[in-house]
Amino acid sequence: MVDGGSQEEPPLIKAIRKENFAIAETILDLDIHRFLNYFDVLCLTDKVGRNALHLAVIKSQNKLVQRLVFLDADSKKMRGAKDSKGKTPEQYDFSSQFKDVLVTLWDIVKTGNVERLKQIMMKGGKTAPPPGKYFPDTLTPWLKNSPLHAAVKAKQLEVVRFLVFDLDASVELPNKKDFTPMAYCNKYIKDEATYLTMKGLLEKTSQ
Known part of the structure; x- marks a missing residue:
C-alpha cells in the first residue's frame, strides 16, 4: 500500500x-x-x-x-x-454513532447472525431497496461477492438456509472470478458432512 x-x-x-x-x-x-x-x-x-x-x-x-x-x-x-x-x-467513533455503519452486510453474514440479517435484508425487487435494506443479490464492489458467496465460504449453514429458502438468493450468481456460490461450496468445504448439507441447501433438496 x-x-x-x-x-x-x-x-x-x-x-x-x-x-x-x-x-x-x-x-x-x-x-x-x-x-x-x-x-x-x-x-x-x-x-x-x-x-x-x-x-x-x-x-x-x-x-x-x-x-x-x-x-x-x-x-x-x-x-x-x-x-x-x-x-x-x-x-x-466516540459516541458510537457509526456502530452499525462500520459493519457490512457481508461481515454480518460471516458471523452467522441470522436475526440481524432478517432485519436488514429483503427479497429482491424491480426497484432499489429502502434505505438500510439489502437484496440478496447485493454484490461487494471489487470482488462482486453476494451474501450467499460469503455465507458458503464461511460455512454458515443457517445463513445459507435463510438466504436460499426465505430470500430466494441465486445459487448461480457468479462473482468477478466467475465462481458461483455452488462453486464456492465445491472449492472451500472439505468436511464431507458439511459439504453434503451445504450442497443440499443450495440445491433446495434439504432444509
Missing part, C-alpha cells in the same frame, strides 16, 4: 480534512474500475497515518462513512488501518 503521508496530500484526504464533502463525494463517484483504485486512492493516508475513513468518522460524515465502508467490504483494509496513535477509524 502506498503511504500518502510521504507524498503530497491525497485529494480525497484533503477534501475531507477541509470539509469539502461535495468534492469527496465526486471522487467517490469515479468509475471504480478505471479511476477509483482501492490501494492508490482509498487506502492512502495523511502524514499521521489516517485514511479517508478515519477522517470521515472524525468529521461525523454519515454518508461518506457509509460509502467508504461499502467500498471497504472486500478486504477491511480501511477499517482495520491504524494511524500513528495506533487507532482504527472505529476508535474515533
